[in-house]
Amino acid sequence: IGITPILSMARRLQQIGSKYHLYYCARSVEETAHYNAIATSTLCDNVTFIHDKATKDKRLDVSSLVKDREEDCHVYVCGPLGLVEAVKNAARGCSPETVHYELFGADPSAIRYHESDSEFTVTIGSSGKSFAVPPGQSILQVLAANGMKVRTLCEEGYCGSCLTPVLSGKPDHRDSVLTQAERNSGQLIALCCSRAKSENLILDL
Ligand code: FES
Known part of the structure; x- marks a missing residue:
């Protein structure tokens, strides 16, 4: 539930004496998890x-x-999509680095597959092995089909579990977890949904 990670942050900020304020939205006191503990x-x-x-x-x-x-x-x-969207809309024009959010489902505005997607290859940095990633298949699916295990959770681009360092090549980001600055740097890729703008990606795996 949305309050869990936020509550941990609030406790830590309280502990180190940092300035913060927590706005906790729920339908009623009865439906407010940890209400007594917080109050x-x-x-x-x-x-x-x-x-x-x-x-x-x-x-x-x-x-x-x-x-x-x-x-x-x-x-x-952190919370339902409507709340996250309201915050993102209100923050338009603000520095994106100052707004952080966590979704509990895939961002419906994120497009995972395009008709114009083309095949590219991924190369495993440690072994030098390369695999073709055809349109309609994720890097993650291709790696799994070739016996490679990658840590995953949501497999929809919002949890960050499968983020992997990129050694070379240009990612085509389709996740909803990286910040704009992280996207621009091209140093990480979400293997479950993102693709490549270059013909080859070398992954730090
Ligand atoms: S598994 Fe969640 S972002 Fe890839």
């Missing part, structure tokens, strides 16, 4: 609960929060 802890002064089951107009004003924050303030959002 009775040292975190409580830095937490605002928003419960909108009874009063629909009591929604979190995401737009104002994101736009009016201090310049060096980072936003971390």
Whole structure:
């Protein structure tokens, strides 16, 4: 659930005395996981609960929060797609490095396969072996078919488990986990969904 990673971050920030504020949206107190633990802890002064089951107009004003924050303030959002999208929309025009999010499902706007996809090869840096990745198949599927094991979880481009360093070549990013700066650097690739813009990718595997 969305609060779990955010709560760990809040506890750590509290511990080291960093400035933060946690906005915890849920439908009601009864549907707020860890409510008592938070409300009775040292975190409580830095937490605002928003419960909108009874009063629909009591929604979190995401737009104002994101736009009016201090310049060096980072936003971390975790939860359903609607909330994440609202934060991303409010943050348009802001530095993308200051907005961090975690989805619980694949980003529906992310396009995994294009009709114009073409075949490329991946080369395993440690062994020098190369494999062709045809359109319609992921690098991950090709590696698995050739007996290679890669750590994966979501296999839809949003968890980051399969991120792998790229030694050479140009990735065609189709995940929703890398930041824009990470994409631009081309140093990592999500093997479960991303492809290549170059004819060959050499992976640090
Ligand atoms: S397995 Fe989750 S991003 Fe690839």
